[in-house]
Amino acid sequence: MKQIAPSELIINSRGAVYHLDVRPEELATTIITVGDPDRVALLSRHFDNVEFKRQHREFITHTGTINNKRLSVVSTGIGPDNIDIVINELDALVNIDFETRTIKEELTALQIMRLGTCGSLQKDIPVDNFVASTHGLGLDNLLNFYRHEHNDEEKLLLQSFMTQTQLNNSSQPYISGASASLLKNFVDGFHQGITVTCPGFYGPQGRVLRLGLSNPQLVDRLTDFSFGQHRISNFEMETSAIYGLGRLLGHHCLSLNAVVANRVVKEFSKDSAAAVNKLIEKVLGIVSTI
Numbered sequence: 001m002k003q004i005a006p007s008e009l010i011i012n013s014r015g016a017v018y019h020l021d022v023r024p025e026e027l028a029t030t031i032i033t034v035g036d037p038d039r040v041a042l043l044s045r046h047f048d049n050v051e052f053k054r055q056h057r058e059f060i061t062h063t064g065t066i067n068n069k070r071l072s073v074v075s076t077g078i079g080p081d082n083i084d085i086v087i088n089e090l091d092a093l094v095n096i097d098f099e100t101r102t103i104k105e106e107l108t109a110l111q112i113m114r115l116g117t118c119g120s121l122q123k124d125i126p127v128d129n130f131v132a133s134t135h136g137l138g139l140d141n142l143l144n145f146y147r148h149e150h151n152d153e154e155k156l157l158l159q160s161f162m163t164q165t166q167l168n169n170s171s172q173p174y175i176s177g178a179s180a181s182l183l184k185n186f187v188d189g190f191h192q193g194i195t196v197t198c199p200g201f202y203g204p205q206g207r208v209l210r211l212g213l214s215n216p217q218l219v220d221r222l223t224d225f226s227f228g229q230h231r232i233s234n235f236e237m238e239t240s241a242i243y244g245l246g247r248l249l250g251h252h253c254l255s256l257n258a259v260v261a262n263r264v265v266k267e268f269s270k271d272s273a274a275a276v277n278k279l280i281e282k283v284l285g286i287v288s289t290i
């Protein structure tokens with residue numbers, strides 16, 4: 001069996017994976033990822049017990065139980081580049097034997113749920129509402145570094161996306177769906193739609209401060225996009241990378257976001273912390289029963 005070299009899978013002196021600083025036994029198979037490191041404690045304060053806490057750089061991990069369900073909460077920081085690190089290291093923790101440095105014969109499928117914040121692209125998805133992403137559509141290019149294929153429907157959707165948005169000078173977009181088995185638990189109280197993941201918060205999400213944009217119509221074109229019954233509900237900076245890598249690695253992924261900005265009516269939440277706390281309580285209530 002082929003050994004993975006120390007330069008490729010970096011394991012520290014604690015026997016933990018390089019960036020997350022987590023050992024295999026310290027991770028639960030149900031994981032909630034959050035962008036903001038401070039959000040980890042906001043979730044783990046609801047645990048019945050916390051068995052493990054660790055921080056390395058922006059990656060904080062708390063593992064514990066809630067209603068007898070073992071759960072890890074992991075902060076990713078911002079952006080798809082961080083998601084490349086987090087998803088690969090989470091997968092390595094369950095699917096690579098750290099002693100032999102070989103891929104295990106029996107693979108484990110993780111449940112990975114993102115709990116984040118986003119900007120709404122639809123007037124009827126106001127601030128402080130919640131969105132469950134049916135798909136992650138990436139403008140961030142991450143998945144293009146991995147061998148991947150789209151099915152026929154995805155190819156047609158992406159073709160239509162390129163035509164409708166005229167995003168000719170940006171990278172090759174990619175798309176992956178949510179885990180249907182997870183998504184079905186998050187219907188009541190959630191809007192659904194395609195989430196576009198951007199490689200930035202300002203220009204890549206059509207915000208103008210001092211610089212002009214190469215595609216000034218971006219927000220309007222995303223809002224107006226339609227393909228069959230699909231429309232784009234929101235954008236943020238991680239979902240497509242989680243869905244894309246998660247699908248390639250065989251994990252079940254879902255992204256759930258509180259709307260803090262509405263880009264159509266140009267409004268920002270008056271209390272985004274309260275919206276995030278409400279989402280945390282709602283998501284933990286559901287996760288602890290599935």
Ligand code: R1P
Pocket residue numbers: 034035036077078079115116117118201236237238
């Ligand atoms: C930008 O402010 C950040 O907020 C959103 C975006 O995806 C990006 O990470 O998510 P989080 O609140 O989870 O960080």
Ligand code: URA
Pocket residue numbers: 117118119120201205235236237260261
């Ligand atoms: N996060 C984003 O990425 N964009 C927004 O508009 C709000 C939160």
